[in-house]
Structure formats: C-alpha cells, structure tokens
Amino acid sequence: MTLLTAPKVEVANVTxxxxxxxxxxxxxxxxxxxxxxSVVGASGCGKSTLLSVIAGLEGPTAGSASLGGHVLTGPxxxxxVVFQSATLLPWLTALGNVEFALRGEEDLSxxxxxxxxxxxxxxxxxxxxxxxxxxxxxxGMQQRVALARSLSYGPEVLLMDEPFGALDALTRRTMQELLxxxxxxxxxxxxxxxxxxxxxxxxxxxxxxxxxxxxxxRAEIPIELDRPRHADIIGTPAFHSYYTEILAxxxxxxx
Amino acid sequence: xxTAPVQGAPTAETSVPAGAPPRRRRSAVSPRLTRAQYxxxxxxxxxxxxxxxxxxxxxxxxxxxxxxxxxxxxxALVGQAANGQLLEDVTVSTYRVMCxxxxxxxxxxxxxxxxxxxxxxxxxxxxxxxFIRYMPVVAFVPLTILxxxxxxxxxxxxxxxxxxFQQVLMVSDAVRQVPSSFRNLGATLGLSRLQILIRIVFxxxxxxxxxxxxxxxxxxxxxxxxxxxxxxxxxxGYRITQAQRFLATDIIIGYVxxxxxxxxxxxxxMRAGGRSLFRYQKGRS
Numbered sequence: 001m002t003l004l005t006a007p008k009v010e011v012a013n014v015t016x017x018x019x020x021x022x023x024x025x026x027x028x029x030x031x032x033x034x035x036x037x038s039v040v041g042a043s044g045c046g047k048s049t050l051l052s053v054i055a056g057l058e059g060p061t062a063g064s065a066s067l068g069g070h071v072l073t074g075p076x077x078x079x080x081v082v083f084q085s086a087t088l089l090p091w092l093t094a095l096g097n098v099e100f101a102l103r104g105e106e107d108l109s110x111x112x113x114x115x116x117x118x119x120x121x122x123x124x125x126x127x128x129x130x131x132x133x134x135x136x137x138x139x140g141m142q143q144r145v146a147l148a149r150s151l152s153y154g155p156e157v158l159l160m161d162e163p164f165g166a167l168d169a170l171t172r173r174t175m176q177e178l179l180x181x182x183x184x185x186x187x188x189x190x191x192x193x194x195x196x197x198x199x200x201x202x203x204x205x206x207x208x209x210x211x212x213x214x215x216x217x218r219a220e221i222p223i224e225l226d227r228p229r230h231a232d233i234i235g236t237p238a239f240h241s242y243y244t245e246i247l248a249x250x251x252x253x254x255x
Numbered sequence: 256x257x258t259a260p261v262q263g264a265p266t267a268e269t270s271v272p273a274g275a276p277p278r279r280r281r282s283a284v285s286p287r288l289t290r291a292q293y294x295x296x297x298x299x300x301x302x303x304x305x306x307x308x309x310x311x312x313x314x315x316x317x318x319x320x321x322x323x324x325x326x327x328x329x330x331a332l333v334g335q336a337a338n339g340q341l342l343e344d345v346t347v348s349t350y351r352v353m354c355x356x357x358x359x360x361x362x363x364x365x366x367x368x369x370x371x372x373x374x375x376x377x378x379x380x381x382x383x384x385x386f387i388r389y390m391p392v393v394a395f396v397p398l399t400i401l402x403x404x405x406x407x408x409x410x411x412x413x414x415x416x417x418x419x420f421q422q423v424l425m426v427s428d429a430v431r432q433v434p435s436s437f438r439n440l441g442a443t444l445g446l447s448r449l450q451i452l453i454r455i456v457f458x459x460x461x462x463x464x465x466x467x468x469x470x471x472x473x474x475x476x477x478x479x480x481x482x483x484x485x486x487x488x489x490x491x492g493y494r495i496t497q498a499q500r501f502l503a504t505d506i507i508i509g510y511v512x513x514x515x516x517x518x519x520x521x522x523x524x525m526r527a528g529g530r531s532l533f534r535y536q537k538g539r540s
Binding site: 055056057074075076077079080081083085087089090091100101104133134135136 | 454
C-alpha cells in the first residue's frame with residue numbers, strides 16, 4: 001500500500017538506552033493510515049521496546065514518536081495495545097474485561113458498554129463465551145478477549161506485542177487468520193511485533209526487519225500479496241520468496 | 256461494525272482449557288488423592304494419634320496426673336461444657352481475638368496497600384515494621400499491663416502487636432506481586448495512577464491479601480492465649496492457669512485441644528470465604 005496521505009504514526013530518530021545498553025539506535029519509521037505493518041527480528045533486537053515507545057510506556061532517550069502529527073508523551077486511549085500475555089483481569093468475565101476498557105468512554109451508558117462488548121466479542125468469534133472467566137478460557141481464547149478489548153474503544157492505532165507468541169502452532173495460525181479477517185473487514189492502522197516471519201508476511205502490507213545490538217532497522221519489505229488472504233497463500237512461491245528474503249536479512253548480521 | 260462471527264471461530268482451542276484444573280493439593284511425586292481418599296486418610300491420622308495416646312496411658316508408663324487418658328480429658332471437657340464455663344471461656348476469648356485481629360487488619364490493609372504501591376511509603380514503613388516484628392511480643396506483656404492494665408484492652412493490644420506488623424509486610428508483598436503488565440494495561444486504557452491502583456492493582460492482590468489475613472488469624476489466637484496466661488480473670492488462657500494450680504491436667508489438655516479445634520474452624524471459615532470470594536480462581540483450596 002502506498003502512502004497517499006500523511007503518515008498516521010511517525011517515529012523520528014528514536015534512540016532508547018537502558019543504562020549502557022542501546023536498545024534502539026536512531027530508528028525512523030512511519031505507519032500509514034490503515035496500514036498493517038509488522039516488525040520482525042531476533043530476540044533482543046529492540047522490537048518490543050519500539051512498541052513500548054509508541055505505546056507511551058517508555059520514553060525515548062532521543063527522538064520522538066508522534067500520532068497524527070502530535071508528539072506522544074505517554075500512554076493513551078488513541079492507541080490500543082495487545083500484550084504478549086493476555087493480561088485479562090481474572091475477577092472479570094470475558095464480557096466484563098471488554099466492558100472494563102469501555103468505562104473510559106464517558107458518553108456510553110452501562111447498557112451501551114455491554115452491548116458494544118458483546119458485539120466486539122462476537123467479531124473475534126467468542127459469542128457464547130461472554131460469561132466465562134479467564135481461567136476457564138484457553139490461551140487462544142484469552143488472547144481473543146484481549147484483542148476484543150483493544151478493538152472495543154476504537155483506538156486510532158492497534159499495537160500488538162508478540163500477541164500469539166505463547167500459543168501453540170495450530171492456535172497461532174487460527175489467530176493469524178482471525179486477525180487478518182478482522183483487519184480486512186475493519187481496516188485500521190496496526191503495528192504487529194513478532195519473531196514469526198510467516199506471521200509477518202501473512203498479515204502485513206509491509207514488514208520491517210530489525211537487527212540487534214544496537215536495535216536498528218535493516219530493511220523494509222512491502223508485501224504485495226492479494227487480499228483477502230487465506231492460509232493457502234502460505235504455500236505459494238511468492239509467499240516463499242518473501243519468507244526467504246526476510247530470513248536472510250535477519251541472519252545477515254554485522255552490517 | 257457487523258456482528259457476524261468470523262472464520263476461525265473457536266474450534267480446536269475451545270476444548271483444551273489452559274492447564275487442567277488442580278482439584279486438590281498436589282504432591283511432587285505421588286499421584287493425587289480424591290477428596291474422599293484425602294479425608295479418610297486425614298481422619299485415620301487423627302485416630303492413630305488418639306490410639307498412641309490411649310496406649311501410653313493404658314500402659315501405666317506415665318502417671319495419669321501428668322498425662323490423663325483421652326477419656327478423662329473428654330470427661331473434664333464435658334463437665335466444663337455442662338456447667339457453662341467452656342462456652343463462657345470460648346466466647347470471651349473469641350471476642351478478644353476478633354477485636355484485636357480486626358483492629359490490626361483494618362490498620363494493616365491501607366498501610367500495606369500503600370507500602371506495596373509506592374516506593375516512598377515502602378521506604379518509610381517497611382524498615383520500621385521489619386525492626387519491630389523481630390521484637391518478641393511476649394516481652395511487651397509487662398509493658399502493656401503497665402500501660403493499659405489487665406482488662407480486655409491489654410489483650411487487644413498484645414494481639415495487635417503480634418499481628419499488625421506482620422500483616423503490613425505480607426499485604427504490601429501481595430500488592431507488589433501484581434505483575435507490572437497489569438499496570439501497563441491500565442496506563443494504555445488511559446487510567447490515572449490512582450485509578451490503576453484502585454481498579455486494577457488492589458483487586459488483583461486480594462486473593463493473596465486474603466491468604467495473608469488467614470495466616471495471621473492463627474497468630475492472633477496464639478497471642479491471645481499468651482496474654483490470658485499472664486494476666487486475666489476470664490478466657491481460655493485464664494482457665495488453663497487456674498487448672499494448673501489445681502493440677503487439673505485433664506482440663507489443661509482439654510482446653511489446648513479446644514484451642515486447636517477453634518483455630519482449625521476459623522481457618523476453614525477463612526478458606527471457605529476465600530473460595531467464595533475468589534471463585535474465578537482455578538484450584539483455590
């Protein structure tokens with residue numbers, strides 16, 4: 001997808017140090033309006049730190065991140081975050097967890113919040129599971145609730161930090177298809193952090209490859225595969241060539 | 256937005272809940288017991304203990320003045336129950352434990368929650384608590400008698416001294432164990448620091464806080480008896496010292512057993528309370 005409009009998210013020359021360690025070194029990137037971008041790299045390449053900076057959970061040591069032209073100074077409801085662990089509140093049901101996020105919408109009545117929560121849970125395929133507590137849900141279903149929670153209040157950007165990393169391979173594939181389908185229906189700006197190249201190519205419009213020590217952007221690969229995408233594209237030669245290209249970039253250290 | 260469920264609705268994952276529910280206590284090496292097996296084994300343990308006790312008294316190895324038989328102890332307890340003294344002693348002692356314990360709990364909860372949440376409060380509170388809790392409570396008994404006399408207030412004070420400082424440390428520890436990802440979640444949902452504490456951190460810590468309170472209730476009973484042994488005109492501890500004067504070992508042992516049962520009952524009540532409050536937790540015992 002080419003950028004016809006101003007970028008939604010702009011990261012400009014961000015450096016992040018933790019003591020002596022440089023987690024991010026002079027990172028610049030943009031996310032276009034309604035663009036789905038993945039960031040891949042080996043562990044320790046700073047990709048999660050990058051997400052934390054955009055989420056406003058970590059302040060950059062130098063440089064800035066901005067949303068819609070405004071420099072970000074802290075976390076906020078204009079960005080939804082899905083963490084690696086579902087971080088569901090255990091004393092609330094699936095419905096309660098989504099409704100909890102909607103309490104920040106002051107113009108919604110309790111009934112409207114519940115209706116909205118049901119609607120979003122249905123979107124992620126959880127109708128019938130509204131009254132289950134997190135301890136009664138599988139890992140994949142917990143992550144669906146977390147996704148529904150972040151979608152519920154309509155943030156401008158969805159930030160996902162290895163959301164499927166802890167799931168088994170089959171559930172992960174289902175979740176990737178679900179995410180792609182939800183995104184294709186309700187386009188929005190997404191940044192997905194992952195170490196799974198297949199996941200990045202399958203879901204994204206563009207893949208950003210990072211290399212570690214210090215965390216730098218190695219390359220940006222536009223993924224020009226047709227949408228809507230289904231799991232069967234994973235076996236195609238086009239898909240495979242993206243996969244090997246990115247794999248080579250990740251392993252090509254010392255640049 | 257449409258509400259139609261999308262492809263990839265829960266299928267395989269639905270039937271596989273995350274981790275099988277641990278129904279009963281787990282053991283590292285042996286297989287789990289069913290509830291019935293567990294209870295039977297536990298009762299057999301008590302019966303075995305009783306049998307050993309009976310055997311020792313029947314063998315004549317020990318003077319019954321020092322170790323009366325289980326039957327003698329039971330008779331003594333029945334006597335105390337019949338003349339109403341047992342109920343009176345239990346009532347007085349329970350009242351004292353509850354007052355001292357609730358006083359300590361009501362004070363420890365907010366202080367512990369704050370100490371667990373704010374590094375500055377922690378730095379002020381915890382070293383002091385750590386210091387005081389190593390002072391033997393028993394050594395405060397004479398001082399408390401001088402301060403407040405020998406009436407109920409002194410019992411409350413001893414129980415408070417024995418539980419409050421420990422409770423603060425345990426509660427603040429429970430709060431500190433709430434994963435930081437929960438705080439991050441609150442921040443990304445736009446909650447203020449105070450809202451994160453009240454809506455996320457405190458409720459997350461409650462199951463652990465409840466366990467801390469349950470454990471400290473057991474200590475409250477211990478300190479009550481200590482206080483009553485030294486200076487009292489009523490209560491379980493008082494009756495034990497009275498019995499000592501008349502060499503009534505059957506009453507002493509009977510009362511000690513009753514104290515054990517009371518502790519067990521209150522512990523089970525707290526456990527049941529925890530199970531019903533925190534029903535959302537899997538495998539809570």
